[in-house]
Amino acid sequence: MRERWSVRVVCAVLTALTVLLAGCQRSGAGGAEEDGRLGGGASTVAPDRTSGFGAVFLAVDECSSFGTTSFTEVPCTSERAAARVVARHDGTVTGGPPCPATTDFVLHISEQRPASDEDGDGAVPQGYACMRNLEPPHPGDPGGGGGPRTIVGDCVYSLGDGQVRETACDGTGQKQPQYKVEKAVSGRAECPLSTALYVQLGGERPVGCARPV
Template sequence: MRVRTRLGAVCVLAALLTGCQGAPGGGTERDGRPGERRAAAASPAPARPSGYGAVFLAVDECSSFGRTSFTEVSCTGERAAARVVARHDGTVRDGPRCPATTDFVLHISEQRPSSDEDGDGAVPRGYACMRNLQPPHPGDPGGGGGPRTIVGDCVYGLGDGRVRETACDGGGRRKPEYEVTKAVDDRSKCPASTALYVRLGGTSPVGCARPV
């Protein structure tokens, strides 16, 4: 999914997604609704509603969902769909990891527009870790999605030693083949029932998975 916002291009990053770009034409879903930010990067910034800080999509701020776009909206509004649970500068690859149950990640590209949130002439590259306000929560254990694989998640094999996450209840496009039952710092610490090792990252980078 892609969007052009006043602060830059935003897209959802899945586990294998590596880039994003602004939507053609620089448009958004709609402009002018209370609690929303306009999307025209080159136009002067309108008066900012109360509650918005110096950072676009800061922690505890909310976004809407659209068919092709996301916009920051008031968390008390009817269009609020997901909340920021963590916000970092830089890239996902080089920055801190999102919380374990993050549902999706929004990537914010670096921009130097004529006007920006804090008036310093720059909007730094960063990313927002998002959690849906209502179910489903693909980032939950067994949910079949989210940017991280965690204990309780299920995967299926892609060949060549690669795996992909899928819902443990069988409701995804592919049936689960293995479930991650434990996270350890070394393969030798996995239980005897382990049939597959899954790369998790972090301080316990090895996932011990058993057949389901």
């Protein structure tokens, strides 16, 4: 029996995502500082599951296909397989553990509890799957221009008014890079003097020190 599963998807490989960044932009020694604002932007589609390949929907090491309007769980040996689950957590991204640093995109999974469940495995709790493309490109890699996290090696450009957005360091993105995150530290005082932008990274070392490129 096939059951449909509602999944909300935030996909970094389909659209350019605004990087969630915050920081101060310095014009020079003793210059005025501009508080960064959090940016956001994502595409949302409604995938469904039309076949089952395990007790847990999109468990670690399982694969999904890509589609313009849907994502389907498929065997990793299938020609349709495009991305692999590298981490899987219940709850929401904001309340749960972060995805691995080089995650390419995140699938947000809505809770599903069928009215009738004969075998007891039809319920799916709210959660999220951290996905890694099986083949390049990998926007989650350092300098790749995307992914759900900002990490050392990533580049950004200014949107004005204290906002920045991630872009590819090699210049292949729609916008040219202006700053590159060179170091992750626990506090701004640990950044080198050449730092022109502080980027919020999260984790144990939440401050990214970025320099002009």
